[in-house]
Each structure stands twice: as C-alpha cells, then as structure tokens.
Amino acid sequence: MNTNLTQKSSKPIVEKVAIVGAGPGGLAAAIALRSQGIDVQVYEKAQEFRPAGTGLGLAPNGLSSLDAIAPGIVETLKSSGCEVHHTILKNIQGETLRTNATKYLENYGQPLLTIWWYRLQQVLASRLPSDIIHLNHRCIGFEQDENGVEIHFDGEKSVYADLLIGADGVNSIIRETLFGEGQPNYIGSMCWRAVIKYHHELFNDYELVFVKGNQQFMYILNVGGGYTSWISRKFSPEYSLSHSADEVKSRILHELADWDKSFRAVVEATPAEQIWEGPICDRPPLTQWSQGRVTLLGDAAHPMAPAMGQGANTTFEDAYELRECFSDSANLQEALTSYEQRRIERTKIIQARSALGEMRYYDLDTVASTGQTQQRQMTLNDDFHKWLYDFKPSAIS
Numbered sequence: 001m002n003t004n005l006t007q008k009s010s011k012p013i014v015e016k017v018a019i020v021g022a023g024p025g026g027l028a029a030a031i032a033l034r035s036q037g038i039d040v041q042v043y044e045k046a047q048e049f050r051p052a053g054t055g056l057g058l059a060p061n062g063l064s065s066l067d068a069i070a071p072g073i074v075e076t077l078k079s080s081g082c083e084v085h086h087t088i089l090k091n092i093q094g095e096t097l098r099t100n101a102t103k104y105l106e107n108y109g110q111p112l113l114t115i116w117w118y119r120l121q122q123v124l125a126s127r128l129p130s131d132i133i134h135l136n137h138r139c140i141g142f143e144q145d146e147n148g149v150e151i152h153f154d155g156e157k158s159v160y161a162d163l164l165i166g167a168d169g170v171n172s173i174i175r176e177t178l179f180g181e182g183q184p185n186y187i188g189s190m191c192w193r194a195v196i197k198y199h200h201e202l203f204n205d206y207e208l209v210f211v212k213g214n215q216q217f218m219y220i221l222n223v224g225g226g227y228t229s230w231i232s233r234k235f236s237p238e239y240s241l242s243h244s245a246d247e248v249k250s251r252i253l254h255e256l257a258d259w260d261k262s263f264r265a266v267v268e269a270t271p272a273e274q275i276w277e278g279p280i281c282d283r284p285p286l287t288q289w290s291q292g293r294v295t296l297l298g299d300a301a302h303p304m305a306p307a308m309g310q311g312a313n314t315t316f317e318d319a320y321e322l323r324e325c326f327s328d329s330a331n332l333q334e335a336l337t338s339y340e341q342r343r344i345e346r347t348k349i350i351q352a353r354s355a356l357g358e359m360r361y362y363d364l365d366t367v368a369s370t371g372q373t374q375q376r377q378m379t380l381n382d383d384f385h386k387w388l389y390d391f392k393p394s395a396i397s
Helices: 004-009 024-034 060-069 073-080 104-108 117-125 173-179 245-255 261-268 311-328 332-361 371-389
Strands: 016-020 039-043 055-058 086-091 096-101 113-116 139-144 149-153 157-161 163-166 185-197 208-212 216-222 227-235 276-282 294-296
Touching (some): 016 024, 016 157, 024 117, 039 157, 055 060, 073 113, 104 371, 113 117, 163 173, 173 294, 276 332
Antiparallel strands (some): 055 113, 139 149, 149 157, 185 227, 185 276, 216 227
C-alpha cells in the first residue's frame, strides 16, 4: 500500500523553509521540498548567476536522486553535458597507458555524465520560480527559538522561516554558527582549474582524459556544448596562493613545463582571470547536522576531497532523503532526526574514502602494494562501488 499519497496530501510539517546557498545542492533541495507543498525561499550571496565553477562528474547515485526529485531532469542534463563512454589514462609524455569503456549505465542504470557546474546550476534553477531565488543576500548569522528562525543578511536585511537549511558550502556560515569549528582542513593538495570553449584533440575518441604525473595529475573533461574543463592538482604539504591572475597562469604552466604540448595547450588557451587556484579542503565528519530548526546539506554538512567526484552526488542524495523524511515524519524534529540517521554514516564513509583516494593519486597509499593486498583491495573496491553507485531512491527502485 502506498501511504505517501495520504501523507503528501496533508498539511506539510513546516510551512516556510529558507535555504542559504543557490548552488546545485540548495536548488535541488528547493525543488524537492516544494514538491511537498512547502513555501521555499533561496538566498544567495552572489549578485548574479554567472559562468563559474568546474566540470563535475554526475554518477549514477546522484543522477538517480535527481530523477526522483525532478522527473525528466536527467534527460535535460544529458543534453547540457556529456555522457562518458570512454576514458583514457596517459602519462605526461602523452603516451597511452590504458583505455576503458565505462560500465556505469549497464551496472547501475545511469551513466557517468560530465557537466559544467554553471550549466547544472542553470538547469536546476529553471525548475524553480525565479521569484523564490533571492540574489545579493549574504548570510551573516541567524537566531532561533522554538517557533522559528530569523536569518540575518548584509545590509540589515532579515527574514523569518520555520526551518533554515545551510547549503552554503565548505565555508558555511550556518555550520560555523552552529558548531564554531573555524577554518576547513587543508589536506595537502593544491588545485588549478578552468572551463573554456575548447575542443581537445583527444575528444574525438574519449570524453574523459586522466594524465598521471609525479605527485601531480590532470583531468581534461568534455563537459558538453563545446566546453572543456581542465583540472590539475599537485601534492603540496604547504600551500601558498599567487598574488595575481597572471601569476596563477604562470605558476600552473611552470608546473606543467615537462608535459606534452597537447596538455599545456588547453592551459595556454585559458585567459588568466578564468583560472581558479586554491587548496583542496575537507572537514571532519559531524555527529549531528541539526540543532533546533536549523540543519545542513551538501558540502556544508560533509565537505570532502574531490578524488571520488562525490560532492555533488551525495548532495543530491541529501536533498532526496530530506524530502522523504519530511513526507514520512509527523513533525520537524522527527524529520531532522531521521534525516541525520539516513545520511551521516553513509557520508562519513564516503568522506574518508575520498580523502584516502586523494592521497592515492599521489602514490601516498598507506596500504602495502603486495599482489595479494592489491587483489583484496580490488575486491573491496568492487563492493564499495556497488554500495556507492547503486543508491536507489525508493520512488524509482
């Protein structure tokens, strides 16, 4: 018997929800909760939506969650991004070490899809009324009592809601106000990246290129629409930031000085001001995400290293599960408790594996590399990947 029909036709457990952050996580959560009949308002510090962000890999667990939240949206994303059918591993001289046909669709029912963060944001925003997304609202804090939450923004602006969701990323002001942790943890990996209109010569045959250097690597992704995302990361126990855009570009080209010209060419074609430079950071897992009428979602709740490409995917799982908890619970406290129970343990495991995976990129693996251990690790990885990617929302399972 489907009890959801009865539950979803009744009055929602909250009337008004404020979401801080209009990235993919905040927008997906807004879509999910609006389907419950809830008045959702999204507040974003940016003054406008502009081309930004990197290339992302949307894996089967993330795509299945999105499809449950917004039926049909995966087909739209496919036309905005690139389905990955083949990947290639090369060394810095451009020699091919291995090629692979991907098996995501066959194994898990959804493909691996590469897409520009900005395009993903646009597609999600198009599923929402424009008047519920409030730009130029930088959250500076909040106060709550048993009846609601008052959220404060720059310029002496405030709003009131029944629930506040912090979807404001690794440097979340909502998380900091709740738990007072300070700065995120630098994990020893520096990153340079950009998305540009560029057709890499390898894209005739492959949609994703991985180049392995000495404690340094590079991804070149076809993200659809004639755009290429390049991402380079380097092991660096200490990090320092460049003083200007030109210095950033010079620095990454210096790091790639010995690399094949086809890899350097995509960086050389990138305007200096479009290259993002920064440290890769995470935070330790939390034992709770909620206090009173405030909760966290996505990178605000479980920021992780990008090695496994699970940041956005686990965020979409969060949004789906939050919706289900709202649908299945009698009151807000029950819903938030259930949300934490469904999400914290899973994301804690993925966070830990992501941090380990980042160091394995640099051959800094603490596991012995004997043949027997390697075989055991491969078996463990197969089991882990099935557990990870086979996440199936009940609505579509």
